[in-house]
Amino acid sequence: MGQVKNVLVLCTGNSARSVLGEVLINELGQGRFRAYSAGSQPTGKPNPFAVELLDGLGYDTSYVRSKSWDEFSGDGAVTMDYVIIVCSSAAGETCPYWAGAPVSAHWGIPDPAGAGETDEENRAAFRLAHQRMKARVEAFLALPLDDMDTAAQKAALQKIGQELEGAA
Template structure:
């Protein structure tokens, strides 16, 4: 089983959604985690509401620092995926195991202003985009060499 870390600066929206989707759709192949460089301290309520509505168990969802995954006793990471441009541009900690990294940048639904319906629609759009990317990821052959995995994940990150 591979360990995947989904990163975003605040670890409140996109990375929380990515972690949940990877754990549901890839349950037999992956264990996903999420973290942020500057965690907000709690998942965005719209992210939790969307996941709850789709039947996810959100009881363990939490906003946490990426430092948790750089410690010697942290899970060995196989893949690190950034989902926001600011996290992709930051200097990441050293990840034990030298995981494959890729960028799947998406607009931040937490930055959307407007009615609750408009904000919820932005979260639904992000969820749909992440789901499509995770499905494409799951369609890849297992056991790809690191360079091929990185190239494939980078291409997936360019999906709309």
């Protein structure tokens, strides 16, 4: 196995979609990747429906917290290999400088937070967001990244965001 690749999953609030992405990459990546999540305007805590869903699936969420993307920019920050933006509003924002010029892509997924009027409707929205994120993560993990140059990696990651169900 090669060097562990670092992945940063970004969204505005860092409470729902980016948290789902972080946990899925860490769990399904089987040690090949180390994922982190952050937001441009973090809510300060992960959405309880996201944590409930992930816990119910048997995933470790003990390390998940809502944090600013500023933690991952500047001196001393973890160097990212990939930056994946999972919401439309963060995709339009000016991102900080990421050391190492990581490959970036946009994987738009509708926000499940507050999508329903009842708890069960909200849980259903989180299940759908999880399904969409899992399909993208599995496609990402299946790529022969070590055999691809940077341009090919970027194109492949963008294609994942554009072609899979639920792309924004």
